[in-house]
Amino acid sequence: MTLNCIAVDDEPLALKLVCAYIEQTPFLKLVGCYDSAIEALQGLHEHAVDLIFLDIQMPNLNGLNLAKALGRDRIGTAPMVVFTTAYDQYALEGYKVDALDYLLKPFGYDEFLRAAGKARSYVERFRSPAPAPVALPEPEEEYLFLKVEYQLVRVAFRDILYMEGMKDYVKIYTEGSSKPLLSLTSLKALEEKLPSRRFMRLHRSYIVSLERIQAITKNSVQIGNINIQIRGQYKEPFSQFLSRWTR
Template sequence: MQIRTAVLDDEPLAVELLSDYVEKTDHLTLVEASTDVYKVLKMVQQNEIDLLLLDIQMPELTGIQFMKIIGDSCRVIITTAYTEYALDGYEFNVVDYLLKPISYERFTKAIKKLDQPLAGKAGSTPQKPDHIFIKSDYKLVRIPLADILYIESLRDYIAIHTTTAPQKIMSLESLRNMESLLPAAEFMRVHKSYIVAMQKISFVERNRVVINEQYIPIGESYQAKFFSVINKS
């Protein structure tokens, strides 16, 4: 079984070296090698990564902050030039802690540890995510899925309407990417400009859904799938 592996580091030379290690290691498939924190974060949220080689000292978001956000969404091997973060790393059940410069021999020893179960989690199944993180106004905003009413496309932005935020949450994101982040059993695209939380629908009237007194159109190309789901519920 191939392990989908990503490299995240703010140093291009480190990204290049670790990518080379991944590509010549059996059972590892390099799916991303990047200095872009938010790009890799989105891939983790979309369940596209099994193993992440993660730097600690990065300008936009530290590796520790990154691990707090993703939880146990994927396995992590820390790669850093600093020893003082070792204790923090192991609190997150990291696979290993590699100090730069990293030799290929040391890298392969870390990879062999992937066969070991997570401490205290043997036989457990991954928990269903109950939130997403969205970049808004240079911040990563945590949004519980249960709070989302609907999501609206506004040209280059999306507006996330929730039960708790006094104002809609704006993000430079696409509705297509949001659709891939959200669980299909709970959210549905009903229009080219709208995704709705199915449990938040008050009623359906003349090809429109009503959520929190807001009328949202059901696009013609989405109607068959929507009413098929509604009729089964």
Template sequence: MNKIKCIIVDDEPLAISLLEHYVEKTPFLELVFSTENPILALEYIQNNGSDLIFLDIQMPELSGINFMKIIGSRQKYILTTAYSEFALEGYEHNIVDYLLKPISFERFQKSAIKAQERFSLQNKESRHFFVKSSGQQHRIHFNEIIYIESIKDYVNIRTIHEEYIVLDTLKSMESQLPEGFIRIHKSFIINLDKIKSIGVKRVMLSDLEVPIGDSYRANLLDKLK
């Protein structure tokens, strides 16, 4: 399994430093962003991929509960707080675990392993996901996706049956896809199972050609070994 991409959102600098240290000591976690400002975290998530958020519940600008309501179920959360009375409310959302401050490394590790098991199970069981396109929710099976293309503020999900234009980013899409998908260009993610042939600059997928970015080619060839 790939590393779990983590974000830390906490209005206490010392709490952030501690969690950053814990993440660094955990081999299967990768810190991609940390901030005291939940608004900056919202902006980051809108433009980048992540898997797991270590989220403080009590923050002055935006509470952790309201933060989760805005982001929704596309992220998983480990809540951090000094106030145990928030636990029950927090579990109404997509929560992996609940950490009560001060947080020991042993307790952090238990939560991290729990998250790892959750993601591992999700990757094994997941066969589809839902996207909103043209005002409707559509079920898309991963094995039907040919490629996903970035088009400004939208992505075009091309399947063997049709196309879906979705308000999202390629980074966000990438974080939702299981093994078997790879980014081969700044604007394209492809399904490895749909490759028919590979040229110097292009990949042939069914009857469709997709460009290969120079910086992505080596990783693609490595994945195919």
């Protein structure tokens, strides 16, 4: 049995150590290292996680609050939490949020392995094996998180009008905002995160929300006051979509 793990700590050396411990433990698999609880939230949307090694003292959102949020949102399926902290006064608070264990910094690999073994024993004893995949699709998320300046911003799909790719970043135009959000990412990376039934790439520099299209010509679409050209390899997929839409 292998447990998918993430490590969360705002101290670079502490984070590097815990990640190294995870990678050298045969029954653990490292799927993410994060220097903030907010970054970890995004990771939990992207990966199935069984166990979190979680620092408590962090800016913006501390480890205790993250653990409480996970307990509320994922009743019965929340990842197990092992707190890692330099402050022993948090031990009682940690157990109040059903933490599996508590590691007091600085700790060695033997202490880490004891906590990891406790997590494996808990899964073997109390959790059933994951069910076989079924044909029913998982519920689709209604938003994505974007890195905007120095924070993660949650943007609802329904609010997005279109996206414009620039050289080093992407402009995301949303309803009710006079200025686009600027995210340091690529249009391709965003395209992979967007549901294909709601968004389509029409140009090497543009992705549009299909539900926001107001008018269509042979080679362009209109969203608000802007006309976006349909070019190159993107013409045929849009023609196929249009043929279904106009039946």
